[in-house]
Amino acid sequence: MSAATVAAPHPSTRLEVLSSQERYDIDRSLRGPLLIFFGAAIFWLLIGSILGTLAAFKMNYPGLLDSEAWLTFGRMRPAHLNVVAYGWASTAGLGVAIWLMARLCRVPLRSPKLIISAGLIWNVGVLIGTLAILAGDSRSVEWLEFPGYVTPILFFAYSLVGVWAIVMFRFRKPGHVYVSQWYLLAAVLWFPWLYATANILLIWQPAQGSAQAAVNWWYGHNALGLWFTPIGLASAYYFIPKVIGRPIHSYYLSILGFWSLALFYSWNGMHHLIGGPFPAWMISAAVVASVMMFIPVLTVAINHHMTMRGNFAYLKWSPTLRFTVFGAMTYTLVSAQGSTMAIPALNSLTHFTDYTVGHSHLGLYGFFTMMMFGAMYYIIPRLTGWEWPSASLIRWHFWLAATGIVLMVGTLTVGGVIQGFALRDVEVAFMSSLHFASPFRYVRTLTGIILTAAHVVFAVHFTLMLLRAGEQKKSPTLLATPNKELAAV
């Protein structure tokens, strides 16, 4: 099982020097494949933002664009969810995971064609699935709306990357396995398990009755917790210490956090079904596990805060750090919020309201998406050998994204609580509860526009980068590896 079988020296004595040349070779080998992953991800991010913003508009103006079936809310909303989950988040996440895996295993990519094919097939799958949803061929299973014929395409494309990642790990250079590698390896094994199980039990040989809902939310929640979360955390555990040049505060806590996440997370999904027709033990187990999530979350929060302590000044000067720390702080917030939402007393207030919508955006956007932006700001210059063309475009991107998501989650949270109290009050008619939520939904639509603007800025900047509008990287420290002397070696 291990590469280090024969009388391997103690980990601390076999720290080897990772040379600039080695880093350069690895980045060089990943250039083509990863630019495809990142380019496609940014494309889907734009499509997903437009779909989401249009769906938000329809909450304010239900008659808007209702002449064509494919433009109706019932298709636009699942299309938004699947485009951002599989088109943007998973594609960007796979790209970042591949880069981190190669850098931490210290092995260049020997099979670029494999990864390029995987990227292309994956995106063809997402495209077919999205068009199918818009055409009305959707499965009414949240998070799995793509029709059955898309599943094998996505699964095959994913398997190419997954198997590659395991092979890469097998042939890594000797040394200590960094905590990010643990997270990535776990994510690589969890995702196919989740995706296959959900497809077997919901599509291929569907479970009966309410058990379907249990499987549905087991999958929906684990896609966040055991697929996106480990990739996001792997990214934070690498980039925060790497950017500020300071080892993680407590490596012990990071390992504890990893194993406790692995232990507790997969029990959480059932808290979406509190009050539903399920055996009490299933719901109770989910509530207990959700509260136990405080352990892995606090280990991450303490660790990242203590690592950053005394270095917060760098937030002003490093784009990667700024996005990553925003994501890391949001991770603590969104996880703590999630744990409290699983407590039945609070759940009875927030369930079926905009509060939950705010929570999921805080997770997938405030945490994961910001984390991916941070990673991409670090990785892309190293792939291309060029600096980002404009510091102010990065600042615009950050402030639009940060303002947009804070405002969105803030309004949905307040609106959701008001909506929840109205729903609970027998004196208040159901329609009135919607009227109470309405002003907040106008602001939410506005935030959708702000976030779309942020993504346009990022897409324009990425395109400029590909057109090589910036300067070539030469500074020896700040953007280290590929300089002319090295390239000539």
Add this chain to the structure above:
Amino acid sequence: METGIILLAVGFFLLGGSALAAFFWAVRDGQLQDLPAGSRVIFDDQEPIGEVTDCFPDKRSRSAVKQLMKS
């Protein structure tokens, strides 16, 4: 129903087994000893501890980071 359940059962044992195997391998291999060393593997001679590796692509940010690194 049968085939699906059997596949899931097999998958479950494979996944659970690999998690256990990974954990025991990590213990045996010494991955869980000398943890502080683990946190240093992402640094090396060219990008040592204390070296900031990212900043905005403008002169002001570069000189600010250099100042901060000195202090």
